[in-house]
Amino acid sequence: MPPSQRSISLLWLGLALTAILSVAFSQAVLPNDYWWYVRLGEETIAMQAIPLVDTFSSTQAGQPMAYHSWLAAVIFAIIYQLGGIPLTVFFKGILLALFYGSIWKVCRLAGAGARLASLCLLIAALAGLNNWSVRPQLFSYALFGLTLWLVYRWELGQKGWLWGLPLIMLVWVNIHGAFILGFCWWVVLWWSAVASDGRWAWPYWEWCWPPCSRLV
16 A cells, blocks of 8 residues: 555544544543442452452452452553543543554455545444443453454464464453453354365355354
8 A cells, every 4th residue: 555545544544533532531430330440459459369259248248259350450450540530531542442443454454445444433433432431341342353353364364463362362351251252253263264174065155154254
């Protein structure tokens, strides 16, 4: 791609992300989940271990508890200690930019022009802006987007990028319960590899596989 076209493409991406982040930065940090995770992160750091029992309720205190999002809580606590709410909101913007930037890149790899990819980005943002609370799910957005980007590059024959998937999963399983979506992509990769080796005799496989993989 010529430098001028690359600059125009990045300009369209920048305009879309500016609109998205303007909304994200204007949203209040809702207290219903955020402060609980900050407190959990502080306790985890103080104990230097993942808590194994409930210490936050009166009715279930001391009962076994699995804090599957402990790493997200630690990150939230550290960010709050370093810069309070302003840095927390800025970090939220970074995660959203990673997610929507990855989606934009996948659209471009799929053949969409810069303007169409940016339009798709804005439509996706409109569908999800009511779910941008500062919670561990923000990490899942970014990690899912990066996983999708790596898988699509693999589908285009750039298999050297797959080394990033185990690293993403190593973080994801400790940060949010949506890590199961990452394992779904592993199944997609395996299934695609088996199909490309000709081990599936179903005559309609080549017709149905591409849309199915993109839908997942």
